[in-house]
Amino acid sequence: MSEAVSEAVLKTEKVTKVYTMGKREVRALSDLNLQVNKGEFVAIMGPSGSGKTTLLNVLGCLDKPTAGKVVLDGVDVSKLPERELYKIRRNKIGFIFQTFNLLPYLSACENVELPMENTKRPKNERRQRARELLKIVGLSGREDHRPYRLSAGEQQRVAIARAMANDPAIILADEPTGNLDTENKYEVVRLLANLNINRGTTIVIVSHDSQVASHTERMLLLKDGTIAKEKQGLHLVKKKLMCPYCGSKIQPNDERCPSCRKRL
C-alpha cells in the first residue's frame, strides 16, 4: 500500500460538495475518497445526478470542494486561491470535453498551441510540439484546418492533443465519446488507451457508457455522491497483452483478438 501512495497522482480525502439551491441543499459529493495512481486509466461511471461532473470539476480545479482535500501531484489544490489555480490547470491537468470546445476561429495547430500560450516556451517550439502531438493523434496534414472542416472524431482528437500540450500529470475527460458515433467512439477510446499504454499518461474519464468504460483498467461506480463499487476493466488485460476471452497474445493496437476475433 505504501508503494501505491507514493505513486498517487490524484488523491481525494473525504471530499464533500454541497450546492445551495435557494433553501434546499444538494449534496453532490459526500465524503468521497479516491486515489488515481501514476499511469492508471480510470473510468468514473454512474447514472445522471450521481455527481460525476461535479467530481470531475473538483478534480480538475474548476470548482472547489465544500470540505475535504484534493491532492494533485503532491499539491493540496483545495487550499489554493484562484490566482494560483490557473497554473495548476495549465501545467498539471489536461481537459477533454464532451463538446470538444475547440476555438472555432483557430486552426487545429493553433488550438493545440493554446495551452502553451502563456508559458515560457518559445513560439517555434510551441508550434513544433503542436505538430508532433497532432501526429500522435493521427492528424498529420490537418494542422491548418479549422474545426468546422474536421469530423467530430477528428475534433476530439485535436482536443486530446491540446490536453497533452503541457505534458500534464493527469488527463481528465468528461464524456469524451458522448457526442461521437460508434466508429469514432472506439477510435477515441483506442487513442486514449494507446496513449496510456505507450506514453504512460494517467487518464481519468467520466462516462455513463459502460462499453467505453470497460476499456479502462478500473471502473468506479458513483452513487449518491460517493463511490459505491469498483470493478476491473478490459484495459488491464490489454496492458498485459493477453486476450481476456481466449488468453492468446495480442498487440496494444489490435481492435479484435487475432485468434478468437472478439472485439477488444
Next chain:
Amino acid sequence: MLVIVALSFSLAIMISIPAGVVANQESTQNLAQRLNSTIIETEQQINQSTTLIECSTSSGSMFSGPPSDMSGPPPGMFDRPGSSFTREEFYMNESVVGAIGSIVGVKDVVPFLVKSSSESTQETIATPMGDFTVSRPLYTITGVCLNSSFIDEYYVLPTSITAGRNLREGDSGVLLMSLNLTEYYGVGVGSEVDVNGASFMVVGIYDQAGQNSMETRGVYMNLTDAQTTTDETGNVSRLDVYAENVSVVDTINTQIQTMYSNEINAREITVSTYVDRLANLQSQQTRYTELLNNTESTVAQTQSVATQEIIVALAATSLIVLFVMLYTVRERTKEIGTLKAIGFSSWNVMSQFMLEGIILSLAAGIVGIGIGTVGAPILSGVLLPAVNPFGSRSTGFQTGGPASAISLGPSTASAVVTPTIMLLALGAAVLLGALGSLYPAWRASRTRPAEAMRYE
C-alpha cells in the same frame, strides 16, 4: 460589421464637430481680430482726427478729386492726383508753420511735403465693383518732419515695417520704401538709390497693404531731404494742425480761414476739420463693437453646442462598445470557460477582451476618420450653428476711414480635419474602446471555468 458602421458614425461625428469648431474658431478669430483692429483704429481716428485741422495744398491734399478716367469709385479711395515734378503746383511756405503754431489752442503743427514723380505706371485695382486700371505716379515722396514727439504721438510714418527699421529723429540721407517699390526696383535694405540725382540709402521697407493709396508706391524721408531733392526748399504741401481739444477746433479753423482767406479762395489751400465726421466714426465704432460681441457670443454658443454634442457622441460610442462587448462575452461564455479550464488566468482573459474592444473601436475609429474627413463640412454644418455676426446681411460691406478701408464679409467656415484632430480621435477611440470593454472584460474574467462543461 454593423457595429463598426455604427461606431464609425459616432466617431465621425466626434471628429467633424471639433473640425467644425476649429474652422469656426479660426474664421471668427480672424474676424474678431480684424474687427478689433478696426475698432482700435477707429478709436485712434476719433481721438486724433477730431482735434486735427488739415491744411493741404492742392497737390498734397488727402481728398482730392478722382482722376479723369474714373467715375465709379467714391472719391479719395483709389488715387492721388497725377501731379508731377514738372507740373506747376502750389506749395505753402514753411513760415506758415510758425504762424499757425502761434494761434491760441494749437498744440502741434506737423508739416509734410508730398510730391509725386512725373513718370507714371498702370495699376489694376480690385474693388467690389470690378477691376479698375488706373494711372499712377511711379512713386510719391513724402517728406516727414522727423520730430520724435510727432512720430510717437501722431501717424506720420507707416507702421508696418517688414524689413530694416522705421525712420527716426535725426535721420538724413536715408529713406523708407514701400514693399512693392523695392520689388519694382529690385532693391533691399542697405541699397543705395538715386532720387532725382541725390543718393539715398534704404533703411527700411514697409508693407503697403492696408495703407492708403498715397503710401502704396511711397518713399518716406526727412522733410529737409525731401525739400532739397524735389527742389522745394522751404515749401510744404500739407500741415496737420492739432488742437489742444475738440472744443477749440472750430475757433482755430476760423482763424486759419481768416489768415489765409486769399489762398483758400483761390483754392490753393484746403482747410478741413473732422468734427463733422465724429458722429459717423462713432456710429461705425458702435457697429463694429456690436459685430464683435455678436461674433464672440456665437463662438461661445457654438462651443457649448459642440461640447454637448461631443459628450453625446462619446457616451454613445462607449455605450455601443459596452453593449457589443457584453453580448460577445455572453455569447462566448463557453469559450471563455474553456480558455480558463486549459490554463488561462483571469488576467489573460481580461486583457484579451480589453484588446478586442480596443481593436474594435480602433477599426471603427479609422473608418470614422475616413467618413469624418470626407463628411466634416456637411456634418459640422448640420451639427453646429453657423457663425454669422452680420445677421441677415449676406454681402460684405466696406468702410472708408481716413486712414484705411476694411472689408468684412460673413465667415465661410469650412471644417477641415487636421492631423491633430485625427490623432485625438484615434486616441479617443482607443480610450473609449478600453472604457467600454472594461466591464465586459471584467465579467469575462469572472467566468467560472466550469462553464466550459456546459453542453449545448
